Amino acid sequence: MDQERPVKLSDISKALNLSVSTVSRALNDSHEIGEETKRIVQSYASKVNYRPNLIAQSLKEMNTRYIAIIVPEISNSFFAEIVNGVEFVANNQGYHVVIYQTHDSTEREINIIRDVARRKADGLLLSPSTNQTDVNEVMKSIGAKLPVVYFDRVPSDNYCHKVVCDNYQAAFEATSWLIQQGKRRIAHMAGPSGISISIERLAGYSAALLHAGISVDPNLIRYSNFLAREAWDNLRDLEEKYQPDAYFASSDRLSFYCYEAVQMLPEPRATEVKIVGFTNATFAHLLRPKLSAIVQPAFEMGKIAAEMLLNTITKKNKNIEYGFIKLPAVLKNTE
Amino acid sequence: MDQERPVKLSDISKALNLSVSTVSRALNDSHEIGEETKRIVQSYASKVNYRPNLIAQSLKEMNTRYIAIIVPEISNSFFAEIVNGVEFVANNQGYHVVIYQTHDSTEREINIIRDVARRKADGLLLSPSTNQTDVNEVMKSIGAKLPVVYFDRVPSDNYCHKVVCDNYQAAFEATSWLIQQGKRRIAHMAGPSGISISIERLAGYSAALLHAGISVDPNLIRYSNFLAREAWDNLRDLEEKYQPDAYFASSDRLSFYCYEAVQMLPEPRATEVKIVGFTNATFAHLLRPKLSAIVQPAFEMGKIAAEMLLNTITKKNKNIEYGFIKLPAVLKNTE
DNA sequence: TTAATTTACGCAAACGATTGCGTAAAATAG
């Protein structure tokens, strides 16, 4: 086996009897190099398949030309679509996108953020896991060098870039729709308490109920993190004690847990209990009975988040102006 | 705003009146450094929140401590699970995992492979998109420096590491099951012709038919890449001309396209036509009528692939022995 | 007590690229 080591500038410079700097400039099409020399260098470089070492380039240039995105779970269609939106604009601007997943573990998240900082990613797109305060602390400790745009789950303060969908409005509409369908005892399967999306969706849900003259029953509101176990316990308990006639689920996974639990109920409840939930799953519309879906403009959110991030990266020294974009979600699969 | 630049070794060395090399060795707990000095350096470093610059480290060490995985689509549960398996073992061994998706574009794939090579990833896990020959060429051009393990879609030659599931056996069982259900005119929605999984699944399908005394009708075999358009045209044509009484779908997406198309048929076909397909979608079991699923041990495949890769990375100079692992898939949702 | 060894540190070269500056030769100006 030929231990075919990648060719570097000095290899070319030796072969052509030129200095390394001349070779470098020739390849970068510098005006300081004669046309003839350029041609020779470039053709030789492509002949021997020269590819600049990005590690070395990054060290010199102090940038890496890639951005990182940290999501809870890539198999979640919502986040997958966001990633696609991010890739769409980033690739167009010559940036690569590196994807990390936290599996909703704060510990993993912190490790990843540290790593992203140490590897000198040019920017970070972040949808923080549950634990707000820990993450805040890490973000401080890595210094002000790393531009960040938050999406979906965002901090409450205003000194950062944020992209979200209008969770309040979406929750309001979804709940109102259930009410229109004649439902009164509407349970809310909420995400972890304390994070932005949970708070806003709960608010929209409550507002819709009140707006329809229905009082908000705390017993019907259940917080779950994303472990199946917790959601199931909540569902079982709700069914035993309160038998809601509808569910409003606050996340992709909760929507499907809900759906599954309801399908396992004896008839006629299994078909009568309506479910509406946040989900971007491509195949949600195949389910019978229907799972009504609040679909977020995930691809668009990704695009916008990436644009904001790349803007702050390239316009580094200008004075920053924090953006807060809120996009509408749409309700689908309402028969 | 304090332009809080990351602290580097020379900052520490100046502050403590030590040489850079001493600081470096102290932080790496070298035996050449006095205990007292170590303590001073380490405590100061942690006080000022020193984090080594991984770019610089990588350049010096000639490794990056991360591996790349290239998949067609992260939203596909099969690949998402593979990624999870990979992360599981890689993280345990101190490696990070960088995820790229090709969206089944050969062009994107080639760009990504080149980038992975230039960024000096320590290894690559690859499930090549459709175009075999192009990818082969790129893999040659980037030189022998990058250890690669193929999974799912693998090259035919034996001089590489491969992890797959037993596609032939799975297809055989799935088709046999359909036959047991009394189906005779079984259509096969195949993936792109020419890639390993398509070939093996087709072979298993054909063998099962022949084993049951049913002749293989080429009209019932349709190749689609993963564009919705192509699959739909095939489905429509099949329905118009041949009205199969069952479908065997060769991929996640094809399974769902099939399912959707069949559900749109007039009764009684919509409920009578059975579908069995490869899918690792978590909620496939929620569908009614059922979508019978060939579930691959994706997490396990990811684990094994990562182990093989990390083995070849760490045992670099030893003589390589190519591995070819084949795991069984299981048939689920058969009522 | 002197010689040999160990301890504890600094100097400088690397890793592979980019770039400011210096400088011969060539081209242009006067």
Added chain:
DNA sequence: CTATTTTACGCAATCGTTTGCGTAAATTAA
């Protein structure tokens, strides 16, 4: 024909680490 500018290249520093080697001082051996 001399003076100045331009062209076309090389030298060497730099990015932030790691590490081989050299060497005083401290310790041990003889």
